[in-house]
Amino acid sequence: MNDEPVERVRILTPSGMLGAGWDESTIERGLELGIDVITIDGGSTDSGPHYLGSATPKTTAKAVARDLRSLLRAAARADVPLIVGSCGTSGTDAGVDWVAGIAAEVMVEEGLDLTVARIYSEQNAADLKDSLDAGRVHPLPPLGELRAETLESCTHIVGMMGHEPIVEALRAGAQVVLAGRATDTAVAAAYPLMKGMPAGPTWHAAKIVECGGQATTNPRAGGVYAVVDADGFTIEPLDPGAACTPTVVAAHMLYETVNPFRMREPAGTLDVEHATYVALDHRTVRVEGSRFHQADQHTVKLEGARITGYETLSFTAVRDPIILADIDAWADLMCTLIRRRVDQTLRLADHEYAFDLRLYGHNGVLDDLEPESGPPREVGVMLLVNAPDQATATAVAKVANPLMLHLPTPAMGYLPSLAFASSPAEVERGAAYEFVLNHVVDTVTPSSMFRTRIGEPTSA
Structure with a gap:
């Protein structure tokens, strides 16, 4: 995929999670506005450890198929990539293959021929023990030093990827990227970063769109539409009856973060302390002043359940x-x-x-x-x-x-x-x-802990 810099990147995020559903009219509105990428999260740890421990999804296949049908049609029609993160709820290898199988069936039924990349994020305990022995694994509060027995006790372990493996898949020609466990923001940040958008506005926009309509006055009405450029980003709801206001947009930095001004990603830290939020009209907000501080050491967070x-x-x-x-x-x-x-x-x-x-x-x-x-x-x-x-x-x-x-x-x-x-x-x-895991690994390269398969057939 051509990754030459552009002046702006337009992101459509239809919902906070694949399988949650939306009104098809919101997708049509996004297409009318013009889009460059469709992004959506496929899961999280919000519903507890069962889904990672058992490698099973919390959503039904029919709900995922319904949503994928809508998004695959839209992506093909607009000729833009579709990126899904944390497939199968917890991002296990089985979860990626499950979503890939459903996507394959939908594409056959719809007569679509799109190149699909699967990015696997599941980790091997033996490899992690080597990293542990090398001193490259570090605890996050409140946990202490990791023991090898804890790794061995896990039924499944995933690493939370940043944007880099997704960018590599797009550059390799993927039109649909189905990623394992990823940060919610990496899913939306990957394409704008690849196209040369500045890191500060990109990561901030990605944070705001991650949960779809939650950053609007009517979270039930659908997703959001964000445009990232060299100086900042604008955001508006896909539903004309909803609104983005400076308060609700700024408030989303309080969601699932320890610090409302800073948020750590594998590659560094988003800093919004000096960001400004201005209403362009009654439903659109302009955000500027966001910064991103690159980390000296790229890290990947581990999640494991037993x-x-x-x-x-x-x-x-x-x-x-x-x-x-x-x-x-x-x-x-x-x-x-x-x-x-x-x-x-x-x-x-x-x-x-x-x-x-x-x-x-x-x-x-x-x-x-x-x-x-x-x-x-x-x-x-x-x-x-x-x-x-x-x-x-x-x-x-x-x-x-x-x-x-x-x-x-x-x-x-x-x-x-x-x-x-x-x-x-x-x-x-x-x-x-x-x-049982709340630890990070110092990576050799940003993508070294992940495996990508492009264009290989997958059955449901």
């Missing part, structure tokens, strides 16, 4: 006013009796299982930070049991079953009847995962 055990869930609801008058004491009694009965019936020591009792409707979300006081009207009681195997987790939940249905307070002269949410009451959730 199995912590197997979970069984049980859920009941309490409406009894006597129980609700002191629900905390009732919950403490429940926990005490569960441990006692598990010891009596299953003969399990405390370290052989664990459980959590959560009271939704009473501190279930904020716990001790909950500002409200007074008894609730009704409470959902969720018992979540974790054990080394599914059978043990379910056995503990079954021991707790009579208590979850009929446990009275000491002052009650009768057995209350509570309400299970399902039958059977015990729901086996399978393997549970946890994130």
